[in-house]
Amino acid sequence: MEKSLWRQHILPFTLLLGLLAAATLAGDYLLHRLNLVWIGRYLGIPGTLLIILSLVYSLRKRKYITAGSPKTLLRLHEIGTWLGSLMVLIHAGIHFNAILPWLATIAMGVNVISGMVGKLLLERSRRHVQGQRQHFELRGLSQRELEQAVFWDAVTLDAMAQWRKVHIPIFIVFAVLALGHIVSILLFWGWI
Numbered sequence: 001m002e003k004s005l006w007r008q009h010i011l012p013f014t015l016l017l018g019l020l021a022a023a024t025l026a027g028d029y030l031l032h033r034l035n036l037v038w039i040g041r042y043l044g045i046p047g048t049l050l051i052i053l054s055l056v057y058s059l060r061k062r063k064y065i066t067a068g069s070p071k072t073l074l075r076l077h078e079i080g081t082w083l084g085s086l087m088v089l090i091h092a093g094i095h096f097n098a099i100l101p102w103l104a105t106i107a108m109g110v111n112v113i114s115g116m117v118g119k120l121l122l123e124r125s126r127r128h129v130q131g132q133r134q135h136f137e138l139r140g141l142s143q144r145e146l147e148q149a150v151f152w153d154a155v156t157l158d159a160m161a162q163w164r165k166v167h168i169p170i171f172i173v174f175a176v177l178a179l180g181h182i183v184s185i186l187l188f189w190g191w192i
């Protein structure tokens with residue numbers, strides 16, 4: 001049990017987070033080394049777009065759209081927010097010009113870590129729900145219906161519901177701060 005907790009949950013979580021930190025440091029170092037710091041200044045834009053695009057999962061989940069496999073979209077959410085955050089972190093670099101962008105960066109960091117905790121919880125509930133498969137199979141559901149039923153069950157389990165009460169407010173704080181940062185840059189550029 002102890003071993004599986006470590007191997008199935010803590011280790012992947014640590015790797016995902018450690019890799020993000022290492023890739024941020026390496027990216028920042030390389031851009032400085034190659035005199036390409038200007039790329040970092042614009043990396044915030046594709047990073048933000050990637051994070052916004054990855055929120056399609058939420059639209060699918062809340063049935064604003066009906067196309068696409070929820071499982072795949074969640075996968076894309078995880079990859080898209082991870083990559084997008086990496087870009088935004090490199091973009092933030094170690095430059096300190098104003099408070100607001102740093103507050104936004106911290107909120108994003110908390111958001112990313114909380115997302116990874118959610119992934120960990122989801123994997124746990126998925127394993128739990130798999131135990132109920134047999135029951136569904138007995139009811140004669142097709143393979144596709146079965147996959148969907150198990151997926152939605154895993155997503156709605158209690159631990160996930162509790163986690164969402166934290167993750168979504170954090171997301172809103174992050175979104176507001178990021179928007180504030182973006183608006184102030186557009187003002188600075190004289191676009192609005």
Ligand code: HEM
Pocket residue numbers: 016051057058059061062074077078079081082085108111112113114115116118119122155160164167168171174
């Ligand atoms: C900038 C970073 C992130 C933002 C803004 C973000 C935003 C969100 C939002 C708004 C939801 C709620 C979806 C809904 O209930 O409609 C969500 C759910 C979720 N996110 Fe993230 N997220 C981020 C990073 C991550 C990361 C890095 C991971 C994992 C590697 C992740 C994994 C998840 C999981 C597993 C769910 C739960 C799925 C569900 O409840 O249906 N997120 N995220």
